[in-house]
Amino acid sequence: METNTSPLILDGRTLSKTIREELSEQVASWMAGGGKQPHLAAILVGDDGASQTYVSSKVKGCEQTGMKSSLFRFPAETSEQEILDKIDALNNDHDIDGFIVQLPLPKHIDELKVTLAIDPAKDVDGFHPENAGRIQLGLPAFVSATPMGIMTMLERYQIETSGKHCVVIGRSNIVGTPMSILLSRNTNPGNCTVTLCHSRTPDIAAVCREADIIVAALGKPRFVTADMVKEGAVVVDVGITRVPADNDKGYVIAGDVDYDQVAPKCSAITPVPGGVGVMTVTSLLMNTFQAAQRKSF
Numbered sequence: 001m002e003t004n005t006s007p008l009i010l011d012g013r014t015l016s017k018t019i020r021e022e023l024s025e026q027v028a029s030w031m032a033g034g035g036k037q038p039h040l041a042a043i044l045v046g047d048d049g050a051s052q053t054y055v056s057s058k059v060k061g062c063e064q065t066g067m068k069s070s071l072f073r074f075p076a077e078t079s080e081q082e083i084l085d086k087i088d089a090l091n092n093d094h095d096i097d098g099f100i101v102q103l104p105l106p107k108h109i110d111e112l113k114v115t116l117a118i119d120p121a122k123d124v125d126g127f128h129p130e131n132a133g134r135i136q137l138g139l140p141a142f143v144s145a146t147p148m149g150i151m152t153m154l155e156r157y158q159i160e161t162s163g164k165h166c167v168v169i170g171r172s173n174i175v176g177t178p179m180s181i182l183l184s185r186n187t188n189p190g191n192c193t194v195t196l197c198h199s200r201t202p203d204i205a206a207v208c209r210e211a212d213i214i215v216a217a218l219g220k221p222r223f224v225t226a227d228m229v230k231e232g233a234v235v236v237d238v239g240i241t242r243v244p245a246d247n248d249k250g251y252v253i254a255g256d257v258d259y260d261q262v263a264p265k266c267s268a269i270t271p272v273p274g275g276v277g278v279m280t281v282t283s284l285l286m287n288t289f290q291a292a293q294r295k296s297f
């Protein structure tokens with residue numbers, strides 16, 4: 001008898017559509033009961049193409065779920081103080097429940113200073129140190145959107161994590177580090193034994209071969225190859241990189257995982273595109289609704 005070796009595809013597009021439909025119903029019910037319309041705002045500085053696309057998807061997501069959105073555009077040469085002043089205004093605008101400052105920012109603007117200026121209660125991106133610290137302590141917090149999206153995928157697709165060895169590749173404050181914390185907590189999903197790998201880790205391939213779950217979040221296209229993955233592993237690919245290609249666009253989107261070679265060895269895997277990236281925006285919408293409900297931490 002032949003066995004089916006096709007992996008379970010952790011389809012972010014399908015799951016995101018389901019969650020947004022649920023969220024739309026929750027928002028409608030909330031407003032019917034007298035709750036205010038959730039309001040997400042975004043600050044966009046400069047004309048980075050990827051950032052504009054990402055912000056547009058957030059605005060569209062708000063429309064789909066019955067939320068209100070506001071976009072504040074600033075030219076690339078805008079001073080740091082002007083951005084800080086706008087953040088202060090949004091912090092004090094009672095109609096706005098949560099807001100984000102789209103990264104990256106122009107080099108003359110200090111991203112840390114900007115992040116610290118955001119009211120943690122409106123920090124739906126989950127980047128403020130107060131939210132990061134609450135996550136580490138296992139307290140209620142706004143979880144940054146990408147890790148939250150991954151945890152939601154693992155939960156909804158019923159991926160067993162308890163007692164598993166998870167290898168996270170990449171230690172960024174936005175994805176790798178919070179993922180390592182979330183997966184190690186006494187929660188479901190969670191209860192993993194976590195190894196956090198980075199550029200100074202010797203023989204990453206050998207470490208990965210011991211993993212039941214791999215989360216690749218280092219921004220290097222097709223870094224994870226088939227010889228790094230054991231049979232039956234779950235692979236979560238966070239990477240999204242434009243790789244030059246001979247087509248109409250001049251590029252293709254590649255993840256951190258060599259999908260074609262790795263997928264046949266996996267029990268479950270996320271595609272790129274259509275995996276984690278789609279869930280990131282949906283997670284931001286979920287955080288915004290939470291902020292609108294004024295569930296204080």
